[in-house]
Amino acid sequence: MHRTSPRLTRILACAALPLALVLAGCSSDSGDDDKKAKDDKEKGASSSASPGGDSAGSGSGVEQPQNVEAARFAKLPTACGSISKRTVGNLLPAAKPKEGTAGKSSDLLARANCSWNSLDDNGVKGSQYRWMDVSYLRFDSEQALNLSGEQRAKDGFGKELAKAQGTKGATDLKTSAASGVGDEAQAVVYKLRKTDADFSYATIVARTGNVVITLTYNGTGYAGAQNPKAEDITKGAIGAAKDAVASVAAINKDAGAPPSKGASPKPSTAPDTKAS
Numbered sequence: 001m002h003r004t005s006p007r008l009t010r011i012l013a014c015a016a017l018p019l020a021l022v023l024a025g026c027s028s029d030s031g032d033d034d035k036k037a038k039d040d041k042e043k044g045a046s047s048s049a050s051p052g053g054d055s056a057g058s059g060s061g062v063e064q065p066q067n068v069e070a071a072r073f074a075k076l077p078t079a080c081g082s083i084s085k086r087t088v089g090n091l092l093p094a095a096k097p098k099e100g101t102a103g104k105s106s107d108l109l110a111r112a113n114c115s116w117n118s119l120d121d122n123g124v125k126g127s128q129y130r131w132m133d134v135s136y137l138r139f140d141s142e143q144a145l146n147l148s149g150e151q152r153a154k155d156g157f158g159k160e161l162a163k164a165q166g167t168k169g170a171t172d173l174k175t176s177a178a179s180g181v182g183d184e185a186q187a188v189v190y191k192l193r194k195t196d197a198d199f200s201y202a203t204i205v206a207r208t209g210n211v212v213i214t215l216t217y218n219g220t221g222y223a224g225a226q227n228p229k230a231e232d233i234t235k236g237a238i239g240a241a242k243d244a245v246a247s248v249a250a251i252n253k254d255a256g257a258p259p260s261k262g263a264s265p266k267p268s269t270a271p272d273t274k275a276s
Contacts, residue, residue, distance in 0.1 A: 067143065068141050068142070068143060068146055068147060068148045069141065069148050069150075070141055070149075071138075071139065071140050071141045071148070071149030071150070071209070071210040072149065072150065072209035072210050072252075073138060073149075073208075073209050073210055073211050073248055073249075073252045074109075074252060075109065075138075075251050075252050076108060076109060076110075076111075076112050076136045076138050076211065076248065076251065077112075077136070077244075077247035077248060077250070077251040078102075078112070079100075079102060079103070079112040079113050079114035079134060079135070079136060080099050080100035080101070080102050080114035081099075081247075082114070082134060082136075082243065082244050082247035082248075083100075083114075083132075083134060083240050083243045083244060083247075084243050085098070087239060087240050087243050088100070088116060088132075090236070091118075091130060091132060091217060091236045091239075091240060092116045092117070092118035092130045092131075092132060093118060093120055093130075094118040094119055094120040094121075095116045095117065095118040095130075096117075096118070098116075100114040100115060100116045101114065101115050101116070102114050103115065103135075109138065110137070110138050111135070111136060111137050111138070112135070112136045113133065113134065113135035113136065114133065114134055115131070115132065115133035115134075116130075116131070116132045116133070117129075117130070117131045117132075118130045118131075122225065125224075125225060126221055126222055126223035126224045126225025126226075127221070127222040127223055127225055128219065128220075128221055128222075128225055128228070129197075129219055129220050129221075129222060130217070130218070130219040130228075131216075131217070131218050131219065132215070132216065132217045132218075132237075132240060133215070133216050134213065134214070134215045134216075134240070134241075134244050135213070135214045135215075136211060136212070136213055136244075136248070137153075137156055137160070137211065137212045137214075138153075138210060138211045139152035139153045139156060139210045139211075139212075140152075140210070141210075148210070149209070149210030150209055150210050152210070153207050153209065153210045153211060153212050154207065156207075156212045157184065157205060157206075157207040157212050160205045160212055160214050161175075161186055161188070161205045164188040164203040164205055164214070164216075165188055167188075167190060167192065167201075167203075169192055169193070169194075170190040170191070170192055170201070171190060171191045171192070171193075172189075172190055172191050173188065173189070173190035174188075174189050174190070175187070175188050175189075176189075178204050178206065178238050178241065180238075180242065181204065181206045181238060181241050181242055181245055182206040182207055182208035182213070182241075182245040183207050183208055183209065184206070184207050185204060185205065185206035185207070185241065186204070186205050186206075187202060187203070187204050187234055187237070187238065188201075188202070188203045188204075188205070189201065189202050189203075189230055189233075189234050191230075192218075197220045197221075197222060198220060198227060199218050199219065199220045200218060200219060200220070200227060200228050200229070200230050200233045201216065201217075201218040201233070202216070202217050202218070202230070202233045202234040202236070202237035202238075203215070203216045203237070204216075204237050204238055204240075204241040206241050206244070206245060208245045208248050208249070209248075211248050213241060213244045213245060213248070215237055215240055215241045215244055216237070217233055217236050217237035217240060218233065219233060
């Protein structure tokens with residue numbers, strides 16, 4: 001009897017099986033190749049997502065905010081103490097209270113203000129009324145916006161100046177530079193009629209570093225008293241504004257802040273505008 005060789009027996013056995021079993025059992029090397037390819041693929045994907053790999057977003061070219069210089073001034077003075085007693089006495093001789101009235105502020109490091117009013121009654125010669133207010137706005141540097149406090153204050157200076165120039169009902173309005181007041185300053189002078197009287201106004205908008213100061217001084221004469229001259233009102237406002245600028249430098253001196261260009265080393269001597 002003829003014997004079939006073992007190799008032929010295996011071939012015949014495979015031929016007798018269904019096709020699906022043949023592919024699974026008689027071609028075992030193919031499964032190993034597929035598994036290896038799958039493992040290699042997963043391994044490669046893991047490598048590309050690792051922190052050290054060239055994953056998407058790495059080196060994407062998104063510009064990061066640059067470092068901007070710190071704001072020059074970190075503090076604001078107490079508004080009602082920022083104008084010297086001598087200046088207040090000259091400009092508002094009958095001020096009550098003499099120390100002024102502080103305005104409300106939710107953040108005294110960012111904004112502060114104070115106001116004074118004075119009614120000097122001279123009997124048959126009439127009365128002289130004066131009003132003054134000063135406000136401070138301090139701007140911090142903004143890293144996220146890549147803007148320094150000084151840059152932001154320059155923008156704030158323009159806005160405050162525009163407000164003064166846009167005073168409703170103002171007449172004979174003129175704007176001129178106010179020399180010697182901070183880093184930059186403008187004087188807005190005008191007339192305004194209210195309470196049946198003609199008032200002379202002077203608003204000084206000044207910037208010292210990252211702080212914007214707005215100081216307004218005005219007055220009128222009642223009961224036949226002569227109205228103050230616009231020149232005297234303007235001169236008084238500029239003198240008080242110099243006090244305000246000097247106060248910002250003084251309150252920040254202990255913190256090591258450099259003095260502001262144009263700041264007055266001493267409180268100014270404002271002219272006496274009391275009616276004669």
